[in-house]
Amino acid sequence: MNIPSLQGQVSPEEWQLRVALAAAYRLVVVYGWSDLVFTHISARIPGPEHHFLINPYGLMFDEITASSLIKVDQQCNKLSDSPFPVNPAGFTIHSCIHDGRPDVGCVLHTHSRTGVAVSAQKCGLLPISQQSTFVLPQLAYHDYEGVALRPDEQPRLQADLGQANYLMLRNHGLATLGATVADAFLAMYQFESACAIQISAQSGGELIHVNPKILENMPAVIQAVTKGQGAGIVWPALLRKLDRLDPSYQS
Numbered sequence: 001m002n003i004p005s006l007q008g009q010v011s012p013e014e015w016q017l018r019v020a021l022a023a024a025y026r027l028v029v030v031y032g033w034s035d036l037v038f039t040h041i042s043a044r045i046p047g048p049e050h051h052f053l054i055n056p057y058g059l060m061f062d063e064i065t066a067s068s069l070i071k072v073d074q075q076c077n078k079l080s081d082s083p084f085p086v087n088p089a090g091f092t093i094h095s096c097i098h099d100g101r102p103d104v105g106c107v108l109h110t111h112s113r114t115g116v117a118v119s120a121q122k123c124g125l126l127p128i129s130q131q132s133t134f135v136l137p138q139l140a141y142h143d144y145e146g147v148a149l150r151p152d153e154q155p156r157l158q159a160d161l162g163q164a165n166y167l168m169l170r171n172h173g174l175a176t177l178g179a180t181v182a183d184a185f186l187a188m189y190q191f192e193s194a195c196a197i198q199i200s201a202q203s204g205g206e207l208i209h210v211n212p213k214i215l216e217n218m219p220a221v222i223q224a225v226t227k228g229q230g231a232g233i234v235w236p237a238l239l240r241k242l243d244r245l246d247p248s249y250q251s
Contacts, residue, residue, distance in 0.1 A: 005251060006067040006080070017043050018066035020181040021053055022249040024108065025064040026242055027185060033192055034061045035111040039173070040090035043106045043181055044098055050074050052098055054091070056084030065251045074099060089148045096154035097161065097177065104177045106184035110192065115174040118195040124168060127210040128201055131194040135187075137218045140164035144171040166191055182231035185238070 007015055021043045028034050028041070042054045053069045055061070071080040076091045090109070097107050118125055127136055142160040145153050161167050165187060167175040174191050178184030201207055226233040242249060 003065060003068045014045055014071075015066065017045060017181070018053060018069050019250050021069055021106070022064050022066045023239055023242055024106070024181050024185050025055060025061040026246070026249045027238060028108075028110065029060075029062045030241070030245070031189070031192070033110045033112045033115075033188070036060065038087070039109050039111050040087055040094060041106065041108045041181075041184070042090075042094040042098065044104065045071065050098065051079060052094065054086055054094060056082050057087040057090070058084045062246075065249055067251060092148045092151065092154065093157070093175070096158055097175075099154075100158040100161070101163075101177065103179065105179045106181045107175060107177055108184040108188045109169075109173060109175045110188065111173040112192055112195070114196040114199045115192060116172065117199050119168050119173060120171050125194060126198055126207065127212070127215065128207050129194055129197045129210075131190050131197060133210055133215055133218060134190045134222065135166050135194050137215050138164050139166040139168065141168045141170060144169065178231070180231065182235035186231040186234060 006018070010018070021041060024041050028039075037058055037060060040055055042052045045051045045053065051071055051073055053071055055064055056068050056070050059068060068082070068084075069080075070078055070082045070084065070086055072078055072086060072091070074095055076086055076088075076095070078086065093109060094107050097104060124141060125132055125135060125139060127133065140161050142157050145156075148157075165177045167177070169175060174188065174195070176184045176187035176191055178187055222230070
């Protein structure tokens with residue numbers, strides 16, 4: 001597939017954002033969270049226009065490159081040339097989150113088997129692992145209303161999300177929000193890990209819940225664990241991993 005490079009045709013800031021977002025798509029494949037072409041990650045382009053980047057609907061995530069990402073406005077008008085459409089359900093979810101949360105630079109959504117499994121459990125995510133302690137203080141839930149195609153669902157999704165950075169879409173999957181692509185990716189790594197651990201633990205004996213006091217003041221704990229760098233502590237290493245596997249995401 002030959003997609004002309006946009007490097008030099010967009011601003012340096014947009015190009016760097018495209019490279020980071022394409023990296024996130026490739027990493028979703030590496031970590032086994034992809035669902036053919038049916039999930040999506042978006043990144044807000046800085047500026048007053050409220051434009052964002054999203055995947056070309058029809059490409060597998062390991063095919064996505066910086067230049068193939070589609071720039072859209074809040075009405076889903078394509079602002080960059082592409083032979084591919086935009087996933088309508090993806091646009092419904094991502095546009096309303098970006099519209100309601102100007103602090104968010106990236107939204108990552110998955111349909112992994114373990115994520116959907118936990119989203120279908122009445123108990124939701126349980127406080128049974130260290131990984132869950134990073135998620136639970138910032139976790140919100142949104143009930144399933146069918147495939148997200150109707151604009152009238154958007155206000156309810158925004159209200160349920162509030163200021164949380166982790167969203168469990170009941171009977172559907174997971175979503176994470178971050179100021180940067182790196183932040184949203186690391187959050188999803190913790191979310192997916194917590195769900196996988198829960199499904200595994202439930203196949204064994206009685207579960208031990210984490211002391212609720214441990215969930216207090218988690219932002220300070222995260223700062224200490226990451227040496228104040230947040231996702232920056234791991235993102236460069238993830239990019240080096242991708243470069244060893246296949247650096248074509250940068251094209």
